[in-house]
Amino acid sequence: MIIDCHGHYTTAPPAHTSWREEQQAAFAAGTRPPAYPSISDDAIRESVEASQVRLMAERGIDRTIFSPRASAMGHHVGDQSVSQRWTEVSNDLVARVVELHPERFTGVCQLPQSPGAPIADSVPELRRCVEQLGFVGCNLNPDPSGGHWTSPPLTDRSWYPLYEAMVELDVPAMVHVSAVTNPNFHATGSHYLNADTTAFMQFLQADLFRDFPTLRFVIPHGGGAVPYHWGRFRGLADMLGRPAVEESLLGNVFFDTCVYHQPGVDLLLDVVGTDNVLFGSEMVGAVRGIDPRTGHHFDDTRRYVEAHGLSPEDLQKVYEGNARRVYPRLDALLRQDRSPRAEGVPA
């Protein structure tokens, strides 16, 4: 089967998005936001069936690990209670998508981060999503300030309460920033990639995985600049007196295939190796158009992976095995699921 580890609910119903605007306006005005709207099952079905579900079928993607829209997390907006409420309704909406299409989607949650707020305050929502909603992981924002980078590095002990819960629940985090207010950065054009590179270097510099040997992170967007500069990171580890990256990081850090051209995916698979790459497309996401050079969607990353010519064993790892290993709760779900698709029959 083919699991896409990186999908966001970018097509949420307008009522959800409008409520967010009202919530922000209420915060600005110092008033209470209106009640969250009632959204029908049909509205939710419509929101994914013509886009994600259709494209998954067209591209032969069996299942997407699905989370709230990353750019809309907006942890910098309002205050901690604004983030808390927005996070809850966003995760609940993802849970409803999963409920309506349990064979297609598995949930990953947003966390109610807020600049300066202790990460421990995000743990209850993580528990709720994993234990009550059946989610299999979370998205962790290393920069809830929205491009001002005011939090400590991800390896700082202040993040440890979350990592303790992640280890206990056996769920990974995708490192994923959100929208930016710093005009230097474009969210999907530089901020996302910079955060990916930044997180990897933070992991390289510290002993986080000595403290948490089973903690796992997915660095999206093909790892930012990391695989392209693999020699630089190997050389920096050496210069800084750190262990080799293969040894110290590749048991805990994984990359997705959200790299939107053939040479990039080729480099990723060749350099990082098939044990640490999870298939992902971020469809429908940052780059939605059709590449005039190929006639196919930029984000149809399956084409690039297929064209790379991996062995069937390696292809299985990238498409399914690594995702089941990194997200053990997804693996458990699939083992319970008796449908033919879950048993590995090709779509």
Next chain:
Amino acid sequence: MIIDCHGHYTTAPPAHTSWREEQQAAFAAGTRPPAYPSISDDAIRESVEASQVRLMAERGIDRTIFSPRASAMGHHVGDQSVSQRWTEVSNDLVARVVELHPERFTGVCQLPQSPGAPIADSVPELRRCVEQLGFVGCNLNPDPSGGHWTSPPLTDRSWYPLYEAMVELDVPAMVHVSAVTNPNFHATGSHYLNADTTAFMQFLQADLFRDFPTLRFVIPHGGGAVPYHWGRFRGLADMLGRPAVEESLLGNVFFDTCVYHQPGVDLLLDVVGTDNVLFGSEMVGAVRGIDPRTGHHFDDTRRYVEAHGLSPEDLQKVYEGNARRVYPRLDALLRQDRSPRAEGVPA
């Protein structure tokens, strides 16, 4: 001939570096810094002959475009007058290296940037370095705050006074940040690469090169994450209603080859093409060790370029032609120079 477009004076004599410490201490104490020390020609010769000059000879590099140490620019340190004085003495020291080895080095200057200071205040030092010291370009720091990104994007009109001078003098800028004080970032492991990616996306979003059709930038470190994510940038240009990157940017934006493994250099040359890549190594710089996989220095980038198998015409562009085109004042210097090496006889 082979021109390395990216070398910094990372081996400056200790007296220079010590004076910088005294300058900072004096600023902190509110006193005047001591007089800048006298540094002998021998001390300068020694500082480069056992390192850059020896390695250039070993690697067959004929000439290095040489600038003050990037991580030491420290535009965030002290105030504008501290930056001004440090910049002057750092540029003067590079000029002395060039004077002692005119056949080996050509100067590029640091600018006396300071957070919040108008960029127009950097123009006199650019003029001095180009017109009096014979320098052929400058390093422009898009984030003089040292990792807090408090300046406007490079496409903002507040930067235009510098661009007007660059165009008039016909010199390019390498986009190069310096040390960081933000603990999220490691200077050479993430901040440099992030700045490269950030600058490219800023250029993509705006019409800077419509305003300055002859303005030229070199984005170092192989363009950060850009070539690896070339499809992403092409797709984003399309989504944002911007012209194709090949059309709008590649007349003005160039990348160096400071990518420290074979697959990265291969991707760079294949994806960006040989008209927009300048040979560079940043030797002696960020990554100084020997790659145990190859037995050669990580930063011996000539090996990767050679192994790529370009045609002689394309190799000439990457080694020499593009540098002479992007740095016309270097081209003019080489035309004046009657030495056999400058005439293209292999080293």
